[in-house]
Amino acid sequence: MLLAVGYDENARELRVIFRSGDTYRYLNVPPSTYAEFLKAESKGAYMKTHVIDVYPSRRVWFVDEDHKYGFRKFEPIAKDVLRLYDYVRFHWKEKYNAADESGKPGGRKEAKVRKRGARRLSTYYFLEPDKGPVQGDVPIEKGLALPLISGFRVLIQEKNGKFEWLADPFKFFDMWGTKLARTIMNASELAGGDPILAGRDPQNYRQMTSEVRRWYLEGELAKRNGSNK
Numbered sequence: 001m002l003l004a005v006g007y008d009e010n011a012r013e014l015r016v017i018f019r020s021g022d023t024y025r026y027l028n029v030p031p032s033t034y035a036e037f038l039k040a041e042s043k044g045a046y047m048k049t050h051v052i053d054v055y056p057s058r059r060v061w062f063v064d065e066d067h068k069y070g071f072r073k074f075e076p077i078a079k080d081v082l083r084l085y086d087y088v089r090f091h092w093k094e095k096y097n098a099a100d101e102s103g104k105p106g107g108r109k110e111a112k113v114r115k116r117g118a119r120r121l122s123t124y125y126f127l128e129p130d131k132g133p134v135q136g137d138v139p140i141e142k143g144l145a146l147p148l149i150s151g152f153r154v155l156i157q158e159k160n161g162k163f164e165w166l167a168d169p170f171k172f173f174d175m176w177g178t179k180l181a182r183t184i185m186n187a188s189e190l191a192g193g194d195p196i197l198a199g200r201d202p203q204n205y206r207q208m209t210s211e212v213r214r215w216y217l218e219g220e221l222a223k224r225n226g227s228n229k
Contacts, residue, residue: 001044007034014051015060020200023060026051073163077156079126084169086124088149088177089140095177096185143199148184150205151212167216176215183211 004017007029014026014034033050040046074081122139155166173180187204191197198204 002047005037005043007031009034014055016047016051020202025058025060026055027057029055073158073161076162076164079129080165080169083126083129084152084173085145085149086127086134087170088173089122089145090124090127090134090136091173091177092140092145092181093138095173096181098178141195141199143195143197144181144184144188146199147187147201147204147208148180151180151208151210154209154213155216167219172212172216172219175219176212179215180208180211184208 001019002016003019003021006015007013008015009031012028012030014029014037015023016026017023029051036050037043037046122136124134124136127134152169152172155169155172156163157166158164184198184204187201187207188195188198191201
């Protein structure tokens with residue numbers, strides 16, 4: 001769970017780097033709590049019980065001083081990335097439940113109900129930005145959507161100092177969304193049907209990156225074979 005921990009007694013601040021790579025500052029942590037943490041047999045269990053959700057926290061975002069304005073490279077695709085998050089979640093049920101090669105529709109509980117909260121509808125602010133928020137009937141956990149969307153990084157290339165798409169990400173999801181959604185849903189099943197755990201597993205992010213690359217290359221190969229006929 002934990003990769004590194006440091007404590008600033010003067011600032012009463014505990015800084016923690018988790019194995020996921022996320023870094024957090026926990027504020028107003030007394031020295032006695034840090035001393036107990038050091039003595040704890042299970043550091044992870046102590047963090048969960050006595051620190052996380054007990055003390056106010058701030059996530060730390062690292063910025064490379066040599067490339068502090070690197071975010072400007074995303075300018076051409078930034079709106080697409082935001083809309084893609086909504087687009088994937090809005091069409092998730094449609095893609096997951098689509099008949100596959102064997103003709104068997106999907107229908108597991110992760111695609112039907114939200115495990116946390118009681119909201120029955122989900123609001124998509126970037127789906128149709130010119131028309132306003134769109135309501136979807138089935139909220140999809142970000143633990144399912146984020147690993148899938150992270151795989152789309154392989155569809156981005158840098159050209160003249162800016163990022164651009166190798167392929168239209170929305171058309172790509174239209175074509176391969178069923179295979180991608182089912183891959184991450186299978187990973188969720190291995191995590192006990194818990195999309196939260198699935199979204200925290202680095203292996204799922206690597207797998208989805210491989211899957212997007214696979215189907216992109218599959219599509220490119222099909223285009224070339226078609227043009228050679």
